[in-house]
Amino acid sequence: MFLINCPFCGEREQSEFKAGGEAHIVRPKQPTELSDDEWAEYLFMRKNIKGVQFERWNHVHGCRKWFNMVRDTSNDQIKAVYKMGEKPPVK
């Protein structure tokens, strides 16, 4: 349970949001050229980091907009929140 600072609405309870998994996984530009291994990598394989992770969230019970978050998964502390398309503010 934690508070999330939605870049559009401000600070709200985490229960208003839906997690969307790992961020910055680039959709293949030429899907027809992809091998089975590359498809598996894109669709299923995840870093699943214990520590600082980049992820996507959606404010489903608010503005319904997607945004990115940098969060430490070992203690649920949020390091930064930034809009889609923006560069992450922390490394």
Next chain:
Amino acid sequence: MKNKYSIFSLIKNAFSYHENWEKAWKDPEPKKEYDAVIVGGGGHGLATAYYLAKKHNMKNIAVVEKGWIGGGNTGRNTTIIRSNYLWDASAGLYDHALKIWEGLSQELNYNVMFSQRGVMNLAHNLQDVRDLKRRTHANRLNGIDAVYLNTEEVKKFCPIINTSQDIRYPVLGGTLQRRAGTARHDAVAWGYARGADEMGVDIIQNCEVKGIKRNGDTVEGIETTKGFIKTKKIGVVAAGHSSVIANMAGLKLPLESKPLQALVSEPVKPVIDTVVMSNAVHAYVSQSDKGELVIGAGTDDYVSYSQKGSHDIVEGTLNAILELYPIFSRMRMLRQWGGIVDICPDASPIISKTSIKGLYFNCGWGTGGFKATPGSGDLFAHTIANDEPHKLNAAFNINRFVSGDLVDEHGAAAVAH
């Protein structure tokens, strides 16, 4: 040879105030080299070591555990055991485990308190009814006992359920697997640990894996907080931390680790003598031998290793529990906790070799690994010893995410994952 536990040993030790019981397992320092090292001293890891020693005659093996044995998800689950899975591959896997459970206390000479009190899964809408009937038929074709119950039969089997048709999600029916039930989770870890220790397995606690040493595509050993251990075979059974270990070896797994919560109430007199699970409203409940209601909640949808979880998940589960069991409305909850579960995209486990020779993974059990403990250990031991899967875990290889041959138990497995 360890002394056998029996009524006589109990009486004998009573005369010395139970102060002279033999240690159930040693607490050794790691040797320089082992034939195989199991990473993770939970039920699955200890069972793997036990069957490696017992069935595959590998005696020079170690189990390394970063905390204490059985202190992770083995000690955090709701102890439900069943095998009523939809697909053939899952049915084979989970019923293999259930058959071992049925003789486990005798085999280990350790009372795991396996209680076949039945597991009932409820249907709350027409689609649930269709799905549950379909699963009942699939189970019976696979030789797994299953019956479909209508609303009156549900009420008769578990009288405290509110079967009024006026509630938000009325009970329309349910399935019952009578061979299913519960067991004492700690005893499973301790029983396997004692059995493995007796056959010469070193159980090394407070020993965290820090790295995996590779020579090209072959493993050479593990770096731990107690030094380097040389070995040709590493079996990783680290549940929520599987990806962390995989990353050390330069592998990526199709897993996400999420908090799953459970809670128990204050102890009361016997009130529910079976296990009732509801997928649609997400409420599981059974009663422990101490009298506490054991309640399983759902997973949070974000990756976390914090062993906590969100309050609204627990609130949602308790809302459902109260509608189904109005009798519990004044019960107080005593404890709540979270475990970190590693969930596969198809909600089925991975018991498999990897692209690195000598590195094996047993992971992805997600929210339902406890029930499979004996079967998982047996099949993983087979996979490690022979460098080939057993026919029962062949479908659960890691390459299914490349071939697309998934074992999709999301929703099909009687509960939501």
